[in-house]
Amino acid sequence: MSIRRRMREVILFLVACRLLSVEHAPASGKVGIYAIRMIPYGIDAEQYTRPSWGGGVHAVFPLPVVSQLFAITGGLEIVNFLEKEIDLREPVTGLKVEQKTSQDFVRLFVGAQIGGHGNGFLRPHAGISLALIHNQFSIDNVVPNDNDPNNPISQNVKEVSSTVFGYDLAFGLDLNFSNTIALDGGVKYVKSFSVPQQLGADAVKIYPQYFQVYFGIGVSFDVFKKGESNDQKE
Numbered sequence: 001m002s003i004r005r006r007m008r009e010v011i012l013f014l015v016a017c018r019l020l021s022v023e024h025a026p027a028s029g030k031v032g033i034y035a036i037r038m039i040p041y042g043i044d045a046e047q048y049t050r051p052s053w054g055g056g057v058h059a060v061f062p063l064p065v066v067s068q069l070f071a072i073t074g075g076l077e078i079v080n081f082l083e084k085e086i087d088l089r090e091p092v093t094g095l096k097v098e099q100k101t102s103q104d105f106v107r108l109f110v111g112a113q114i115g116g117h118g119n120g121f122l123r124p125h126a127g128i129s130l131a132l133i134h135n136q137f138s139i140d141n142v143v144p145n146d147n148d149p150n151n152p153i154s155q156n157v158k159e160v161s162s163t164v165f166g167y168d169l170a171f172g173l174d175l176n177f178s179n180t181i182a183l184d185g186g187v188k189y190v191k192s193f194s195v196p197q198q199l200g201a202d203a204v205k206i207y208p209q210y211f212q213v214y215f216g217i218g219v220s221f222d223v224f225k226k227g228e229s230n231d232q233k234e
Contacts, residue, residue, distance in 0.1 A: 029071065029117070030182055031059040034216020038079045038105070041189075045208035048101045054079030056214070062117040071117050073127055074110040081105060098144065104136040107190070109168065116174045123174035123182075131166045133192050166192040168212075179220050188212040 036054040040046045058075030062068075081103040111129025137160040172186020191209040 028179060028220045028222045029060045029062050030218040030220050031057070032182065032184065032216050032218025033057050034184065034214045036077060036079060037213040038081070038190075039211045039213070041209045041211050044206040045210055049081040049103055049208075052079055052081045054105070056216075058216075058218075060113060060117065060218075068118050069114060071113045072110070073113045073129065075108075077105075077107040077109070079105040098142040100140045100142060102138045104134075106134040106136075107166070108132045111168075113170075116172070119176070119179055121176050123176055125170075125172050125174060125186075127170045129168050129170070131168060131190075132163065133166045134161070134163045135192070135195055136161050162195055164193050164195055166190065172214075174218075179222050182218040182220065183216075184218055185215040186213075188214065 034056050036056055037051065038054055039051045040049045054077060056075055056077035058073060060071050060073050062071040109129040109131035111127055113125050113127035116123040116125025139158055139160070140154055142154045168188045168190045170186060170188045172184060175183040177183075188211070189209070190212055191207065193207060194205045195208055
């Protein structure tokens with residue numbers, strides 16, 4: 001079953017749950033931080049990166065009238081991919097060369113979310129976002145030194161910077177504690193468009209995709225409203 005088909009089924013299920021709900025209290029948004037485990041998926045990503053850690057911030061803004069069901073989301077994510085090593089052979093001499101690629105991945109996104117905004121304790125949600133993605137690659141070629149393994153010959157081949165568009169599909173569960181603190185976790189499918197190939201000098205384009213597993217904590221906007229009300233009373 002494709003990811004898009006699963007996404008449609010989850011969205012229909014969440015819509016049905018919210019329409020059958022008897023809860024009518026206005027929903028509040030939230031702002032929070034979260035940790036990310038970024039996992040490359042498919043040969044375009046796996047060849048040049050390996051699972052790494054990062055972090056992000058995001059905000060959820062329920063829409064008026066349909067606040068129990070729909071919200072606008074946005075945020076920023078930063079991941080530093082661990083260095084990935086590829087063994088190459090010079091075709092004429094057979095000389096072994098190790099290519100090392102490191103990557104910084106920055107993603108600014110905005111999208112829509114269904115579910116996860118009411119006043120209940122368990123708040124499942126799903127969403128889709130469009131993103132602006134900045135990639136910074138550093139590529140080094142290393143020739144092993146058999147006589148002195150601790151001192152190989154290393155040369156920086158190039159630094160590559162690219163900003164492209166992408167999107168994500170997200171599924172998660174929010175644990176709401178008294179409409180103040182929320183623990184949020186889930187999975188995202190993240191795809192980038194037309195990133196310069198991280199191998200050699202050719203301008204070949206690749207389309208890397210990843211899975212994110214994230215866990216974070218958020219604070220309801222109600223907390224800030226209560227703080228403003230207390231200040232006014234004083």
